[in-house]
Amino acid sequence: MQVQLKVNGKAHSVDVPPNTLLVQVLRESLHLTGTHVGCDTAQCGACTVMMNGRSVKSCNILAAQAAGAEVTTIEGLAAADGTMHPMQAAFKECHGLQCGFCTTGMVMSAVDLCTHHPKASEGEIRELLEGNICRCTGYQNIVKAVVMGGAGMKAA
Amino acid sequence: MGASDFVNLPNIGTSVRRKEDYRFLTGGGQYTDDINIAGQTYAVFVRSPHAHARIKSINIKAAQAAPGVVDVLVGQDVADAKIGGLPCGWLITSTDGQPMKEPPHPILALDKVRYVGDHVAMVVAETLEQAQNAAELVDVDYEVLSAVVNVTKAAKAAALHDAAPDNHCYHWALGDKAQVDAAFAGAAHVTKLDLTNNRLIPNAMEPRAAIGHYNRATDDYTLYVSNQNPHVERLLMTAFVMGLPEHKVRVIAPDVGGGFGSKIYLYAEDVCLTWASKKLNRPIKWTADRSEAFVSDAHGRDHSSHAEMAMDKDGKFLALRVHTDANMGAYLSTFAPAVPTILYATLLAGQYSTPQIYVEVDAWFTNTAPVDAYRGAGRPEATYLLERLVSRCGWEMGLGQDEIRRRNFIKDFPYQTPVALQYDVGDFHALLKRGNELAEVNSFEQRKTASAAKGLLRGIGYSCYIEACGLAPSNIAGALGARAGLFECGEVRVHPTGSVTVFTGSHSHGQGHETTFAQVVAARLGISVDAVDIVHGDTGRVPFGMGTYGSRSMSVGGTAIMKALDKIETKAKKIAAHLMEASDADVEFANGEFTIKGTDKKVTFGQVALTAYVPHNYPLDKLEPGLNETAFYDPTNFTFPAGTYICEVEIDPATGTVKVDSFTAVDDFGNIINPMIVQGQVHGGLVQGIGQALLENCVYDEETGQLLTGSFMDYTMPRADDMPNFKLDTLCTPCSHNPLGAKGCGEAGAIGSPPAVINAVLDALRPLGVVDFDMPASAARVWSAIQAAKK
Numbered sequence: 001m002q003v004q005l006k007v008n009g010k011a012h013s014v015d016v017p018p019n020t021l022l023v024q025v026l027r028e029s030l031h032l033t034g035t036h037v038g039c040d041t042a043q044c045g046a047c048t049v050m051m052n053g054r055s056v057k058s059c060n061i062l063a064a065q066a067a068g069a070e071v072t073t074i075e076g077l078a079a080a081d082g083t084m085h086p087m088q089a090a091f092k093e094c095h096g097l098q099c100g101f102c103t104t105g106m107v108m109s110a111v112d113l114c115t116h117h118p119k120a121s122e123g124e125i126r127e128l129l130e131g132n133i134c135r136c137t138g139y140q141n142i143v144k145a146v147v148m149g150g151a152g153m154k155a156a
Numbered sequence: 157m158g159a160s161d162f163v164n165l166p167n168i169g170t171s172v173r174r175k176e177d178y179r180f181l182t183g184g185g186q187y188t189d190d191i192n193i194a195g196q197t198y199a200v201f202v203r204s205p206h207a208h209a210r211i212k213s214i215n216i217k218a219a220q221a222a223p224g225v226v227d228v229l230v231g232q233d234v235a236d237a238k239i240g241g242l243p244c245g246w247l248i249t250s251t252d253g254q255p256m257k258e259p260p261h262p263i264l265a266l267d268k269v270r271y272v273g274d275h276v277a278m279v280v281a282e283t284l285e286q287a288q289n290a291a292e293l294v295d296v297d298y299e300v301l302s303a304v305v306n307v308t309k310a311a312k313a314a315a316l317h318d319a320a321p322d323n324h325c326y327h328w329a330l331g332d333k334a335q336v337d338a339a340f341a342g343a344a345h346v347t348k349l350d351l352t353n354n355r356l357i358p359n360a361m362e363p364r365a366a367i368g369h370y371n372r373a374t375d376d377y378t379l380y381v382s383n384q385n386p387h388v389e390r391l392l393m394t395a396f397v398m399g400l401p402e403h404k405v406r407v408i409a410p411d412v413g414g415g416f417g418s419k420i421y422l423y424a425e426d427v428c429l430t431w432a433s434k435k436l437n438r439p440i441k442w443t444a445d446r447s448e449a450f451v452s453d454a455h456g457r458d459h460s461s462h463a464e465m466a467m468d469k470d471g472k473f474l475a476l477r478v479h480t481d482a483n484m485g486a487y488l489s490t491f492a493p494a495v496p497t498i499l500y501a502t503l504l505a506g507q508y509s510t511p512q513i514y515v516e517v518d519a520w521f522t523n524t525a526p527v528d529a530y531r532g533a534g535r536p537e538a539t540y541l542l543e544r545l546v547s548r549c550g551w552e553m554g555l556g557q558d559e560i561r562r563r564n565f566i567k568d569f570p571y572q573t574p575v576a577l578q579y580d581v582g583d584f585h586a587l588l589k590r591g592n593e594l595a596e597v598n599s600f601e602q603r604k605t606a607s608a609a610k611g612l613l614r615g616i617g618y619s620c621y622i623e624a625c626g627l628a629p630s631n632i633a634g635a636l637g638a639r640a641g642l643f644e645c646g647e648v649r650v651h652p653t654g655s656v657t658v659f660t661g662s663h664s665h666g667q668g669h670e671t672t673f674a675q676v677v678a679a680r681l682g683i684s685v686d687a688v689d690i691v692h693g694d695t696g697r698v699p700f701g702m703g704t705y706g707s708r709s710m711s712v713g714g715t716a717i718m719k720a721l722d723k724i725e726t727k728a729k730k731i732a733a734h735l736m737e738a739s740d741a742d743v744e745f746a747n748g749e750f751t752i753k754g755t756d757k758k759v760t761f762g763q764v765a766l767t768a769y770v771p772h773n774y775p776l777d778k779l780e781p782g783l784n785e786t787a788f789y790d791p792t793n794f795t796f797p798a799g800t801y802i803c804e805v806e807i808d809p810a811t812g813t814v815k816v817d818s819f820t821a822v823d824d825f826g827n828i829i830n831p832m833i834v835q836g837q838v839h840g841g842l843v844q845g846i847g848q849a850l851l852e853n854c855v856y857d858e859e860t861g862q863l864l865t866g867s868f869m870d871y872t873m874p875r876a877d878d879m880p881n882f883k884l885d886t887l888c889t890p891c892s893h894n895p896l897g898a899k900g901c902g903e904a905g906a907i908g909s910p911p912a913v914i915n916a917v918l919d920a921l922r923p924l925g926v927v928d929f930d931m932p933a934s935a936a937r938v939w940s941a942i943q944a945a946k947k
Contacts, residue, residue: 017285033190034183036413038361039446043868046361074183084181092177095836099666100180101361101413107181122881129876133868135361135414136666138839138905139876 003063007032008076014063022066023047023058026073034074034104038133045132048105048112049073055112057131074104077111086152087111087145096145098136106132106142114150122147157680157718159890159897163827165679166747171832172685176670185411188365188382189443196367197226199429199442200287202277202294203451204269207303207523207861208314211267211276211296219279219293224286226436228294229278229428231266239263239431242422242487243396245388246494247637248326248519256326256519259317261487263397263424269298270316270486271523272856272863273451275424280432280440303523303861307483308460310520316486323521325484326493330501330575331514339475339512343466347549353537354931355458355483355854357450357871358530360665362413364453365443368429372437376404378696379430383409384419384663385703388640390695392422392490398431405430409693412665416844417529418453419665420705421490425452450866455854456530458483459496459537463545465510471553473564475512478504478541482519482527489526491533493519498636499534499627499706505573506542507584507620507798508564513574523861531844531906533706535623540931543619543911551922557618557915558588558597565620570892577624579796581889587822588620591800594883595820603804603817613807614817615920621908622798625707625900628791643790644708645700646716648677648724650783652769654762655687661701662713663693666840667902668833669709675829676714676896680721681761682748699786707900710829711795715894719787727783728764734775735759735767795891795899799823803846803912807920812939814850814917820883823904826890827897834901835884841905842882847874848906849913853932872934921945 003020004013007030014029026032026049035058038046042060049058050072077085087110090096097103106129113120113128120128125146126139134142163169179185216228242261249255265276277294281287304313310323317323340346366381377400383389386407393407394400412419429440444452461480467473482496501515532539550560565584572578592598600616607614627633630641647659656677662669674688691697704713729743732750736743736757744751748761767774768783802820807813821838828834851872855864865871890897910931917933918926925945929938 027190032183033187034185036187036362037189037445038363038413039868041446041867041869044361044446074181078182082182084178088181091181092173095171095174095832097177097180098668098836098840099361099414100176100185100411101187103180104183104185123877126877126879133361133873133875135359135416135844135873136840137836138841138843138882139874139879140839140881141836143876143881 001064003067005066005068006070008072016063018064020063021059022061022063025063026058032073032075036101036104038102043133044102045109046102046105048108048132050108050112055109074108077107086156087149090145090149090152094141094145094148096137096142102132102134106134110146110149113146114153118150118154157895159827159895162896167675167679167685168829169831171830172671172675174668174671175674176668187362187411187413188367188380191367191380191410193367193369193439196439196441197280197282198284198287199440200279200291201275201425202279202291204265204272204274204276206269206298206300207272208301208316209269209298210301211265211269212299213297214277215295216277218295219290222286222290222293224282225290226280226282226438229264229432231262231264234262234264235266237431239427240397242424243392244488244493245392245490245639247639248328248493248497249637250326251329256493257320257324258488259319263427271525272861273525274486278428278432280436305522305524305856305858305861307458307481307520307522310522316521316523320521325519325521327518328497329516332512333514336475336477336512336514340466340477343474344469345467345553347465347545347552349463349545349548351461351541351544352930353457353459353540354848356456356530356848356852357854358416358418358453358456359873360414360416360418363444363446363449364419364423366426366429367439367441368433369439370434370437376406377430377433378406378408379426380408380410381426382412382419384412384415384665384705385701386663386693386695387661387701388703389422389426393427393430397427406696408696409663415665416531417456417533417705420703421454421528446868447866450871451525451863454489454526454528455485456527457537458527461541463541465545465549467549467553471549471555471560471563473508473510476504476510478515480517482517483522483524484519485524485526486521487526489528492526492528494637495529495534496537500538502575502577503535503538503622503624504542505575507566507622509566511574515575524856529705531841532903535903536907536910539619539621539907540911543621544914547618547915558592561588561618561620577794580793580892582796582798582824583887583889584620584798586887587798587800587824590885590887591802591820591822594822594885595802595818597802607806613809613920615805615916615918617803617912617915617919619801619908619912619915621801622796623904623907624794624796626711626791626795627706627708628712628794630790642702643788644702644713644716645786645788646713646720647699647786648717648720650724650765652766654683654765656681656683657689657691658717659691659698660713660717661698661703662709663704667704667709668830672710672829672833673714673717676717677721683761707902710896710898711891711894711900712789712791714896714898716787716789718895719789720785723785723787724783730779731764731767732759735763735773792893795826797823797825797899797901797904799904799908801908801912803916805913805916805920807917807938809942812935812942814933814938816846816880816913818883819880821905822885822887823901824887824889825901826888826899828886829898837901838884838905839882841903842909843874843879845906845909846879846913849910849931850933851878
């Protein structure tokens with residue numbers, strides 16, 4: 001089936017079987033490999049992207065469901081000149097990443113979190129990050145990064 | 157250069173932000189599954205659904221005829237091709253002088269399957285979906301046999317291997333039994349403890365993946381693989397399995413999404429893909445899905461132990477006696493036999509001057525995934541046992557958890573333990589003192605009263621761990637059964653314009669080597685961190701390496717780079733001396749400048765680098781051009797990080813819910829290059845250790861051997877809201893035998909934290925009569941323990 005969608009501001013039309021997942025379109029059809037697959041039960045959140053302004057787990061969305069949608073992946077988050085988004089910059093500043101594998105999904109979740117819960121406390125941030133598993137960092141620096149990144153987003 | 161000079165260099169001890177982060181944060185990381193090769197096919201492994209079964213027949217006809225299928229390969233194909241089984245990298249010798257039982261470990265099962273997930277066939281097709289569909293058509297006729305998963309029941313179960321009729325792998329011991337028994341006979345008090353160290357599933361966030369690529373034009377193989385030590389992978393695969401010359405095999409471990417030990421090993425999939433890529437003359441890609449990772453990655457821990465401590469009337473330790481049954485799983489994974497022996501029993505002195513220790517270990521085969529090193533590898537098991545036992549000693553002797561430790565701490569260094577290790581430096585009293593301050597132990601009783609007012613139980617738990625990093629030296633390890641070297645290699649390539657590329661045998665899969673190693677080089681050469689790039693993870697670019705495990709990268713890999721830098725500095729001084737028309741011996745090098753004492757002559761590092769490659773004004777008769785040096789470094793001893801961890805928990809007796817209210821970690825890692833990265837390593841280690849203590853547990857069904865915790869829905873991974881913020885501090889006694897003074901920090905958190913948590917749980921529950929508890933302290937298990945104690 002033919003699916004039209006906009007990814008990182010660019011219109012695409014992909015020809016995929018009906019059982020194709022959004023994450024497969026991103027990784028395999030569009031070669032946007034920054035979105036990762038860390039599990040097969042929609043638990044880990046490594047595949048998180050923005051779809052129509054909300055974070056979604058792209059392993060749990062059919063490509064067909066994304067027809068006509070605007071999708072932002074980690075590759076589309078930084079400015080055109082490569083300057084990192086405030087959330088990306090905060091993750092670097094706070095050492096909120098180690099191996100980097102969960103990171104791209106974690107950053108996308110964090111952007112959504114700060115967009116929709118701009119006043120979240122540290123405890124609330126921890127609860128709102130429930131859908132993203134990180135095995136390396138122990139979360140403390142991720143929470144710190146989300147606080148800093150959220151402040152950066154407000155200032156931007 | 158000595159460790160005391162080194163720490164004063166610029167950029168050392170500085171939280172330089174990571175050079176690798178930009179690519180990871182912008183989606184530019186390149187993990188194995190992100191790589192695609194023209195003409196690539198896809199592999200799916202058919203795995204055993206049974207824990208123990210005889211294979212009566214395999215019918216692959218329908219699968220072979222399925223759309224897109226390139227081939228279906230089974231164990232007989234492997235045998236026909238004379239591809240060997242997976243080797244074990246460590247030989248343990250039993251107390252009777254016999255080598256451990258080392259049954260064959262076929263890369264595709266031949267006559268039997270021995271755990272759920274065992275490899276039976278590999279289906280290769282043009283697309284992943286075609287391979288998945290065809291794998292469903294592989295028809296295996298099994299005769300199901302009875303299975304055993306519990307290590308304490310292995311002896312009486314059906315034999316997995318002909319080579320081990322009673323499922324026994326080895327019986328090993330360390331220490332002087334007669335002296336220990338004599339000390340027990342004269343003891344004023346003996347504290348006893350039975351405990352299990354729960355089996356864990358590593359779950360690096362990137363599942364294992366590999367691409368085998370044979371190039372017929374050059375007769376070269378390239379294996380891309382998510383792996384922690386590509387040279388070891390290549391050595392094992394070429395020399396011991398496939399009989400290939402190493403120069404024809406390149407192993408690339410690109411960005412790797414976490415390892416924690418589980419990506420050290422040579423796995424069957426890696427060999428299958430490499431071999432079949434030539435047989436089929438097509439590149440073959442395989443990426444584990446998470447369910448596959450759960451059943452097929454090497455698991456961790458799984459010990460069952462009995463421990464006894466003999467004390468005098470004042471609580472002074474006289475002797476320790478331990479027996480441990482260790483679960484090896486169905487086959488011996490690469491370093492499995494070393495974990496409950498060399499890396500475990502040798503750590504049982506802990507921070508204490510216990511004069512006599514005797515440890516016996518029995519290792520067993522069971523119908524479970526192979527067990528191997530997982531973050532800490534033997535040292536968490538030793539620390540859990542010892543620190544649980546020591547707290548119980550304190551409680552039974554009427555001494556505080558800190559007082560029993562204080563009375564038994566080692567004070568003088570170097571200290572020879574009765575279990576083979578010699579600790580070079582440390583200050584355990586200082587760590588405990590700082591831990592008590594930071595954890596505000598003085599006001600614990602007030603917090604306990606406040607918790608009680610809310611109907612909650614509060615407990616405090618201590619753990620004073622020591623661990624051993626940078627497994628070494630090679631010759632002693634070899635005498636103890638290691639079948640590999642334990643050195644590291646570093647190459648420093650100074651470019652003509654003065655920037656530097658370093659090729660290291662260490663491998664970063666989250667540890668931040670691209671930054672910390674660059675800090676070391678920048679500091680030594682007086683150049684900026686940005687002028688140094690680190691290359692790792694490619695046997696085609698790095699001269700050699702043993703990879704990253706056992707918190708060895710800075711102390712061993714960093715030291716290899718330091719040794720190469722020594723050679724660079726020596727040669728650069730000769731070039732500088734020539735340029736300044738002075739004697740080599742008069743040249744001094746600091747802050748990137750070569751000077752002659754007592755003169756104003758100087759040349760910069762950049763000038764020397766350029767001269768080395770444009771040798772017009774150069775002593776060509778005495779000195780080769782170029783500035784490129786390689787060093788191998790084999791340590792003379794382990795390094796010994798140590799720390800005091802203090803945990804406070806609050807337990808709701810109505811529900812059994814355990815909340816970690818505070819966790820304090822004071823560590824001695826020796827000199828620290830980048831405090832930010834060290835803290836990050838501690839955070840991650842603590843969460844893995846607290847995860848083991850509270851949440852994580854690998855459960856196999858006792859009857860069928862099915863893995864019951866086979867997904868993130870069933871196996872409880874720590875999430876952000878399960879954890880507190882940690883209180884951290886470090887003290888420093890620099891390692892005495894490497895020029896960095898560094899000890900290692902990657903595993904300490906996971907080693908030290910589980911007993912602190914469980915001691916805190918027990919401290920809270922002891923008033924209710926709960927005196928024993930095995931991990932994990934989930935709400936259901938804690939509630940059940942409280943109810944059982946009421947009866």
